[in-house]
Amino acid sequence: MTNITCIGAGYVGGPTMAAIAQHCPEHTVTVVDLNPDRIDRWNSDDLPIYEPGLLEVVQAARGHNLFFSTDIPKAIAEADILFVSVNTPTKTFGEGAGRAADLQFWEKTARDILQHARRPEVVVVEKSTLPVRTAEAMARILQQGPSETRFEVVSNPEFLAEGTAMVDLANPDRVLIGRTETASGRKAAETVADLYAHWVPRERILLTNVWSSELSKLIANAMLAQRVSSINSISALCERTEADISEISRAIGADSRIGPKFLEASIGFGGSCFRKDILHLAYLCEHYGLPEVAAYWESVVRINEWQTERFFRKILATQFNTLTGKRIA
Structure with missing residues (x-):
């Protein structure tokens, strides 16, 4: 059994984790968010987002191997795989205002992971839409602290369209996973690929270098x-x-x-x-x-x-x- 945590219970994180919980019943999936109202709605039948088929998938898995919580430190500490699906809005001031991505939430999440991770090895999966070479910056943050955890960062961008998200997840054109060209990077990418391989044909799971994956989105x-x-x-x-x-x-x-x-x-x-x-x-x-x-x-x-x-x-x-x-x- 693998413990999977997703930080960010929004439009990408919620449906993606619901799909993984549905197709990987042997794994435990926990979705966490700072917003208690959002988590309360994920724990009810009044979900914070509407996508056809989403409620039924959540209802079937919730309480079995799919959980929603605001206890971010605990979820990070227990995670073997950490999906990062936080908001990356456009900067409103400073260098690149109106055009560049605002990575403040992403950076805070990286530092939270560094502080609270407890497993010997953790795969961190970029799910947010991020500028190219962001994985490199995240790896630098995770490697600079005193944590004994060995981190490996991979990129796994989402390709969901509003109104068809559950169909897109169930039958994707491709699943893209970017990794570093090291033995540990390839192992981390295969770990994530094995999750999707529960329902996605292997030929649709594309492994690239991490920079190609980030830019492809x-x-x-x-x-x-x-x-x-x-x-x-x-x-x-x-x-x-x-x-x-x-x-x-x-x-x-x-x-x-x-x-x-x-x-x-x-x-x-x-x-x-x-x-x-x-x-x-x-x-x-x-x-x-x-x-x-x-x-x-x-x-x-x-x-x-x-x-x-x-x-x-x-x-x-x-x-x-x-x-x-x-x-x-």
């Missing part, structure tokens, strides 16, 4: 957002000509090299991930001396903002330049 979201901005830019051209953007989307989506997904013209991409991750990516490019690459990815965000503004300008124009007393649905 940002790139995946950037590429999807790029498709949205690309088709929206063409929709503007269609409005100036006699072309139909729906017909164009269908025509180019029929090309097997392109495919139909994320090719529907719209008001633009929203949500909490695409814009944040692209700006993180652009900031990284600038940090590593690639301003041209940064400008390219920032243009994806600019097109998205322009499309939204263009949409609302068209609404305003059809409403005699005023929305006073009007309801837009």
Whole structure:
């Protein structure tokens, strides 16, 4: 039996641990969070997030091999595998404000792990979306203290979409695990891979170096957002000509090299991930001396903002330049 702890009971940590508990009944899974109200809801049938199928999985495993708690030190002390799934918002001030990831919660978690870990060996799994080379920084924190625990950090980014998270977890396109190229790093990655192999075919479990894994998450979201901005830019051209953007989307989506997904013209991409991750990516490019690459990815965000503004300008124009007393649905 392995004790698995996840620090962070949010949108990623909760469903992911529920899936692991469901498919790995021989292991004990504990999800911890500083927010007692959130934990209370995970321990009820009024979960803090809604995903189709999530409640049923939680109900089946909770109290058997799935537990939710606010006792973070105890959960860390008992853990053989520690998933870190804390919030990494965009910085609001200081160097990189508005673009770089704010790692204060991540750093606090790393120091909590260093302080409270008690097992001889602990695998720490990055689950949060983090800038490339963050695992290196976490390993540096974990190795600098007096702890007798031997830590190994691996990257395991999530690829969940809102509304289909449980389907994405049950039947993922791939599970990505990044590790250091050492014997202990490879062993840690195999430990995590063995968890997913309970239900994911081995050929879908991809082992990479840790830096490739961290960067792949940002790139995946950037590429999807790029498709949205690309088709929206063409929709503007269609409005100036006699072309139909729906017909164009269908025509180019029929090309097997392109495919139909994320090719529907719209008001633009929203949500909490695409814009944040692209700006993180652009900031990284600038940090590593690639301003041209940064400008390219920032243009994806600019097109998205322009499309939204263009949409609302068209609404305003059809409403005699005023929305006073009007309801837009």
